[in-house]
Amino acid sequence: MKGSKARSVLPGFGLSLGFTIFYLSIMVLIPLAGVFIKTTGLTWDQFWNTVTNARVLASYRVSLITALSAALANLVFGLLVAWVLVRYRFPGKKLVDSLVDLPFALPTAVAGIALTAIYAPNGWIGSLLVPLGIKVAFTPIGITIALIFIGLPFVVRTVQPVLQELDNETEEAAVMLGAYRWVTFRKVILPQLIPSLLTGFALAFARGIGEYGSVVFISGNMPLKTEITPLLIMTKLEQYDYAGATAIALVMLTASFLMLFIINYFQWRSNRRATTE
Amino acid sequence: MSNLTKKTMFSFRSFLVLAVFAIVLAGCGSTNGSGKATNNDAGKATNETAGNEAAGNTSKETQKPAVELLNVSYDPTRELYEAYNTLFADYWKKEKNQAVTIKQSHGGSGKQSRAVIDGLKADVVTLALGYDIDAIAEKGFINTDWQKKFESNSSPYTSTIVLLVRKGNPKGIKDWNDLIKDDVEVITPNPKTSGGARWNYLAAWGYALKQNGGDENKAKEFVAELFKHVPVLDSGARGSTTTFVERGLGDVLLAWENEAYLSVNELGKDKFEIVYPSISILAEPPVAVVDKVTDSKGTREVAEAYLNYLYTEEAQKLVAENYYRPQLASVAEQFKDRFPQLDLLTIDKDFGSWKEAQSKHFADGGVFDQIYTPGS
Amino acid sequence: MAGAITTHLSDKASIRPKHTNESPVVRVVLTVVALLFLGLIVVLPLASVFVEAFKRGADVYVASITDPDAVSALKLTLLTALIAVPLNTIFGVAAAWAISKFRFRGKNLLITLIDLPFAVSPVIAGLIFILMFGAQGWFGPWLDDHNIQIMFALPGIVLATTFVTFPFVARELLPLMQAQGIQEEEAAASLGAKGWQIFWRVTLPNIKWGLLYGIILCNARAMGEFGAVSVVSGHIRGETNTLPLHVEILYNEYQFSASFAVASLLVLLAVLTLVVKTFVEWKTAQREPDGERSGEQHAH
Numbered sequence: 001m002k003g004s005k006a007r008s009v010l011p012g013f014g015l016s017l018g019f020t021i022f023y024l025s026i027m028v029l030i031p032l033a034g035v036f037i038k039t040t041g042l043t044w045d046q047f048w049n050t051v052t053n054a055r056v057l058a059s060y061r062v063s064l065i066t067a068l069s070a071a072l073a074n075l076v077f078g079l080l081v082a083w084v085l086v087r088y089r090f091p092g093k094k095l096v097d098s099l100v101d102l103p104f105a106l107p108t109a110v111a112g113i114a115l116t117a118i119y120a121p122n123g124w125i126g127s128l129l130v131p132l133g134i135k136v137a138f139t140p141i142g143i144t145i146a147l148i149f150i151g152l153p154f155v156v157r158t159v160q161p162v163l164q165e166l167d168n169e170t171e172e173a174a175v176m177l178g179a180y181r182w183v184t185f186r187k188v189i190l191p192q193l194i195p196s197l198l199t200g201f202a203l204a205f206a207r208g209i210g211e212y213g214s215v216v217f218i219s220g221n222m223p224l225k226t227e228i229t230p231l232l233i234m235t236k237l238e239q240y241d242y243a244g245a246t247a248i249a250l251v252m253l254t255a256s257f258l259m260l261f262i263i264n265y266f267q268w269r270s271n272r273r274a275t276t277e
Numbered sequence: 278m279s280n281l282t283k284k285t286m287f288s289f290r291s292f293l294v295l296a297v298f299a300i301v302l303a304g305c306g307s308t309n310g311s312g313k314a315t316n317n318d319a320g321k322a323t324n325e326t327a328g329n330e331a332a333g334n335t336s337k338e339t340q341k342p343a344v345e346l347l348n349v350s351y352d353p354t355r356e357l358y359e360a361y362n363t364l365f366a367d368y369w370k371k372e373k374n375q376a377v378t379i380k381q382s383h384g385g386s387g388k389q390s391r392a393v394i395d396g397l398k399a400d401v402v403t404l405a406l407g408y409d410i411d412a413i414a415e416k417g418f419i420n421t422d423w424q425k426k427f428e429s430n431s432s433p434y435t436s437t438i439v440l441l442v443r444k445g446n447p448k449g450i451k452d453w454n455d456l457i458k459d460d461v462e463v464i465t466p467n468p469k470t471s472g473g474a475r476w477n478y479l480a481a482w483g484y485a486l487k488q489n490g491g492d493e494n495k496a497k498e499f500v501a502e503l504f505k506h507v508p509v510l511d512s513g514a515r516g517s518t519t520t521f522v523e524r525g526l527g528d529v530l531l532a533w534e535n536e537a538y539l540s541v542n543e544l545g546k547d548k549f550e551i552v553y554p555s556i557s558i559l560a561e562p563p564v565a566v567v568d569k570v571t572d573s574k575g576t577r578e579v580a581e582a583y584l585n586y587l588y589t590e591e592a593q594k595l596v597a598e599n600y601y602r603p604q605l606a607s608v609a610e611q612f613k614d615r616f617p618q619l620d621l622l623t624i625d626k627d628f629g630s631w632k633e634a635q636s637k638h639f640a641d642g643g644v645f646d647q648i649y650t651p652g653s
Numbered sequence: 654m655a656g657a658i659t660t661h662l663s664d665k666a667s668i669r670p671k672h673t674n675e676s677p678v679v680r681v682v683l684t685v686v687a688l689l690f691l692g693l694i695v696v697l698p699l700a701s702v703f704v705e706a707f708k709r710g711a712d713v714y715v716a717s718i719t720d721p722d723a724v725s726a727l728k729l730t731l732l733t734a735l736i737a738v739p740l741n742t743i744f745g746v747a748a749a750w751a752i753s754k755f756r757f758r759g760k761n762l763l764i765t766l767i768d769l770p771f772a773v774s775p776v777i778a779g780l781i782f783i784l785m786f787g788a789q790g791w792f793g794p795w796l797d798d799h800n801i802q803i804m805f806a807l808p809g810i811v812l813a814t815t816f817v818t819f820p821f822v823a824r825e826l827l828p829l830m831q832a833q834g835i836q837e838e839e840a841a842a843s844l845g846a847k848g849w850q851i852f853w854r855v856t857l858p859n860i861k862w863g864l865l866y867g868i869i870l871c872n873a874r875a876m877g878e879f880g881a882v883s884v885v886s887g888h889i890r891g892e893t894n895t896l897p898l899h900v901e902i903l904y905n906e907y908q909f910s911a912s913f914a915v916a917s918l919l920v921l922l923a924v925l926t927l928v929v930k931t932f933v934e935w936k937t938a939q940r941e942p943d944g945e946r947s948g949e950q951h952a953h
Binding site: 053054055116117120121122123137138216217220221222223224231234235237238239240241244 | 512
């Protein structure tokens with residue numbers, strides 16, 4: 001916010017920032033530093049061999065591809081849901097709006113069990129898909145569906161407020177100039193939504209890469225095919241290989257951090273655009 | 278407001294907030310600490326001199342306050358220990374006039390053993406395989422000679438690996454080599470995360486080795502082929518059972534004998550049947566007292582009695598009723614119809630030791646990993 | 654959630670002139686597709702939870718949720734949320750105040766670090782506390798000597814839960830308070846209001862609904878956390894099992910109906926918080942008739 005000055009008349013800077021940094025340090029930074037320090041127990045070669053092992057590489061691929069597809073699906077459908085919720089009126093809208101938050105609240109394990117039950121070959125939907133030759137549970141598609149469930153609120157909830165606050169005037173102007181609805185959407189509305197869409201996409205993506213609880217039930221955990229990276233961390237732990245587990249964790253942490261940095265860059269850019277307008 | 282007073286005011290406030298916060302955190306820690314302490318008031322005097330068990334025992338015998346044990350076990354023993362805990366509590370009450378409550382924790386064997394290593398205060402561990410107890414012993418929680426502490430290699434009950442198939446055995450599965458027939462799907466958990474799955478794997482390996490006159494390459498080919506028939510690798514034994522039973526996946530489930538019986542009896546007598554292969558493995562789920570914890574809590578006497586009592590006739594009957602193979606000959610005789618005799622491999626004779634089997638087959642880069650290495 | 658989640662659906666945006674709206678056919682199609690998607694991804698799993706829960710009748714349902722182990726799991730879950738949520742709320746307010754009302758170097762880095770727990774895999778979240786406080790960890794031996802149990806006990810569960818829900822309140826308040834700017838606070842200060850007075854009288858009324866929504870989300874996530882808590886709990890029945898862990902245990906005991914019954918309890922808790930949220934929004938809408946929200950209007 002450009003209004004704030006370096007020397008503000010407002011009180012509480014020392015207290016609030018001090019507490020923020022103190023709490024952030026003891027809750028997040030120091031514990032996460034443990035991962036780095038634990039990894040230093042490995043030599044560079046050991047580290048490199050651990051994190052580039054064929055199965056580990058395959059798990060990155062599975063995690064990345066499923067998280068990416070899920071985030072893409074959420075990008076499209078999340079925008080659609082947000083659009084419908086903001087712009088249209090239909091009975092039960094409030095209820096539908098609340099439903100969007102439920103994936104936050106439902107324990108991931110329950111989500112995993114419930115989704116597996118539905119999409120397994122003998123489940124409600126799975127049994128309908130078997131005759132078509134489509135397998136969902138225990139394939140990457142199943143993982144993707146679990147991740148769509150987990151990531152949905154991120155996209156909807158980042159796009160919704162922006163859509164809500166969108167100026168009508170530019171739209172009106174576009175109509176006045178004779179633009180079709182679709183063209184108006186593409187040329188006028190969509191560009192304004194892009195920063196928030198990207199933010200939502202990136203958050204859903206980052207969350208999806210790390211998700212464990214809901215995925216292990218539906219993935220089938222086949223090495224090289226449906227084995228996700230968090231599961232490999234678990235596997236290393238069960239073999240008492242702490243250094244190996246933290247090595248993979250370190251790779252994931254770095255990836256998460258980069259993701260977030262990109263998110264915040266978009267956020268910052270969209271904020272700047274908002275204030276310069 | 279002058280700048281000076283403002284500054285001091287806020288630094289004081291920051292201090293206050295930080296202090297409150299610190300107290301809250303410390304509170305979480307200490308409430309629990311004290312909660313734990315009340316549980317073992319008896320052992321309090323001995324807490325300071327951990328290891329001095331004799332003193333701990335005498336003080337307990339005179340006072341007889343209620344005592345609490347934590348049994349950290351693996352997944353399939355829930356039903357067994359639920360029944361056994363009541364049996365033992367009654368016995369202990371009668372014998373020593375002391376109330377004992379046993380808390381249970383269940384999970385995958387490896388996960389449970391790791392929890393104990395990381396500080397879960399288990400008095401006794403009852404896990405799926407010796408390797409997991411060895412891992413705890415390695416960190417100094419259990420004396421390394423634990424396997425000699427109790428009878429029969431510290432395994433009060435044994436089990437084996439059987440094949441659970443769908444009713445009528447539509448795929449005609451009789452033995453291990455039927456598992457690699459073209460249209461057969463096999464369900465087993467992941468040997469890297471599940472203790473039970475390691476027994477499955479070793480039984481299959483042992484079978485192939487015998488069939489091929491000890492040719493390890495042939496054995497490797499066999500297990501590689503076998504795991505090509507596995508569509509889902511759950512992380513634990515119970516997960517696999519659910520996949521097979523509830524989700525209807527696969528034609529055959531490799532399972533503990535006791536799990537197989539449980540599935541048949543609990544989940545559908547008319548849906549599944551058990552097939553005994555020509556050869557299997559003697560699975561010995563071992564038990565041990567966690568020396569470090571019992572010494573500091575002063576619960577050694579009751580913990581040892583808890584495990585020893587497993588070998589008595591009443592307990593062995595319970596064991597057999599829960600489909601584990603009893604060690605006691607008289608009880609085994611009684612239940613001999615339930616547990617058919619078959620050719621059983623053992624870890625020590627056929628695989629050297631758990632350490633050897635682990636490093637050869639299941640460690641990173643071991644045979645199991647090679648099966649799943651691209652290009653092999 | 655690096656965005657304002659504070660969405661209170663006002664009708665403002667949905668009542669629009671014909672020429673800036675789609676044709677009725679398109680509207681119906683889009684609505685139906687959106688609802689179908691939600692149905693398939695969100696409603697169906699939830700419905701299956703309840704169907705499974707009542708499969709063996711209401712008796713089994715009641716018996717499973719009144720089972721002593723379930724009750725103690727419920728208590729532990731509520732207690733955990735009761736500690737973790739206020740901690741993160743205090744933090745959220747402090748962080749949002751510092752970031753939105755002042756300028757300082759490294760602000761972007763700070764925001765990224767606050768977000769970090771969102772993107773950290775729950776498995777890692779549990780692992781880091783084991784590395785710190787586990788018997789083999791840095792403080793393990795010291796804690797053991799002083800007979801303090803952090804892992805596999807309430808403090809560990811609280812720590813893991815706090816970590817996972819760390820950014821919720823801060824993330825909710827940040828965009829809101831950034832949008833509000835500092836004019837009102839400055840005005841109050843120039844009129845001689847003191848620090849806490851400014852906060853209680855000026856800032857808090859402006860952010861209260863956003864704050865509440867943040868708390869609600871934080872609470873929902875705190876009660877439902879599974880992965881991280883599973884690593885640090887030790888799974889002792891009746892002692893360190895939270896509701897989500899109890900669900901897993903029952904499931905592994907082949908008590909599928911009981912397992913889903915307990916799961917439905919968690920869904921109900923979530924629904925309850927959402928009902929509170931909707932009620933709160935409805936109250937707000939009543940108090941501010943044109944749907945004007947104190948916050949966002951000041952942004953421009």
